[in-house]
């Protein structure tokens with residue numbers, strides 16, 4: 167019987183998929199394992215790619231939304247469901263998966279691979295231990311270890327170069343299964359180098375255009391800019407907030423929707439995205455330090471004005 171693995175198409179999502187395949191699906195991968203890479207905002211659509219007949223559906227590192235839960239529930243009568251995730255925004259929804267018989271492993275761990283290692287008691291080798299550290303770093307854990315942080319940068323940036331390149335994501339997982347030295351992979355280094363160059367241009371653009379409102383630096387990108395820098399916007403927001411030592415709000419138009427990315431060292435990101443999504447109509451998800459809201463039917467100007475109002479009212483609330 168076939169298995170399907172649906173994972174977040176980012177650094178810790180890909181490492182989660184590698185670990186799961188290595189420890190649980192070694193006999194069925196690749197011929198009988200369907201690997202599907204997704205992003206939280208379109209995971210409910212990507213769930214439709216799950217083959218009609220599967221024995222097991224594994225979901226890794228996917229921040230839950232109501233739409234995703236509704237997409238999983240019909241599958242639960244046909245397949246064994248395993249859901250493993252560390253996004254705090256999933257907390258209120260995991261019980262709906264438990265109710266339909268899914269095996270749910272959820273906690274506020276630093277990364278999904280770390281959570282898998284701790285909760286599934288994996289017997290891991292040093293290579294896997296290194297990749298679990300890499301996943302933590304990709305998710306914001308600080309490190310002094312330059313070797314591990316180099317691998318984290320390479321994976322993060324090479325994925326960000328073209329986040330929808332399924333072939334490359336499969337290649338990364340295949341390389342990990344072969345225990346390849348990631349820093350020595352030409353394709354990874356090549357992609358990461360291009361991404362790094364694009365990232366420095368994007369950071370300059372963000373710096374030039376940012377306005378300070380309260381404690382937040384706000385930058386808006388046009389839809390053509392978000393196309394050019396697609397995939398790098400999350401990484402850039404994280405870099406920008408570190409560099410400027412300010413919380414950051416990135417607003418951009420993208421294929422008929424407006425996406426708001428928030429980075430907050432004061433741990434306001436998820437709360438802010440929740441208010442923005444509720445006020446302007448959309449979905450939100452993520453972590454307290456890094457979150458986003460996707461507003462499907464809003465005009466850019468209205469989102470900008472709405473966010474200004476939200477920041478002002480939050481500011482008043484905290485000083486009152």
Ligand SMILES: [Mn+2]
Nearest residue numbers: 174176179227
């Ligand atoms: Mn992830």
